[in-house]
Amino acid sequence: MTSNTVWDAQDAVAPENACPIAPVVEVVFSRWTTPILWVLHQYGPHRFVELQRRIGTITPKVLTERLRQLERDGLIERTYFAEVPPRVVYEISDLGRSLAPLFAALAEWSVNLGEVDQARGIYDAKQQTRHRR
Amino acid sequence: MTSNTVWDAQDAVAPENACPIAPVVEVVFSRWTTPILWVLHQYGPHRFVELQRRIGTITPKVLTERLRQLERDGLIERTYFAEVPPRVVYEISDLGRSLAPLFAALAEWSVNLGEVDQARGIYDAKQQTRHRR
DNA sequence: CTGTATCCCGCAAGATACTG
């Protein structure tokens, strides 16, 4: 953070500086990267169609896009077998495996999802009465 | 999907089942919710403008939207003071504070961002040579 | 089987201006 006096003009903190964890979120979490990583981490190597089936509703286009991104970021590894018919296997990399504690923390926090639902109910109820005048 | 033979009973796994942590990600992480929660958690209560300045580049419209969502989900609390001029203070709730271990895990993992960058470099280099034929 | 190629859409987010 540009060091001048104390809280100089141009203070405007860059987003990354305001929040050191944002970059991690950007790399690891998106609608589909989370399920993909989870599956590969939890259930071992998968072929393309296996992933597609296990995740359930993802289209091949999107699955390909996410897999490429994860491969590029070094979180998964793609292995191509030049057989007939050709075969491809995706598995989590060491770097991807290092996300394990993070995933554990995530899974643990999911016990609080009920409270979130409850909070939503209360909030919506308040809004309801507010509009009903 | 809904096939008929061996793969029919509990075939198509719903996304939530394929990945129990996806719902948590959906609630907690988006481009701006992460920085907001981080700031409120790390630096205490903030007023609207203070948040805007600290986060740096967020527009008031988007900031309002994210704050409303976080309030509705019970992760932050909004307090309105009917003074002149009016004052509003946002602070993290108990539920929001329960994210602390999660944030810690996130922050810790950020040491690996360098490896991600490196992986990207290698991947891109490979693609480069592949196109250079 | 393992993807590509198109086309399309919704929604988060940006730009900008204005109000109680």
Add this chain to the structure above:
DNA sequence: CAGTATCTTGCGGGATACAG
């Protein structure tokens, strides 16, 4: 100060068809 109101855009994602 603490937001609203509009308008626009970018991008992830869905549907569908097709190829190596």
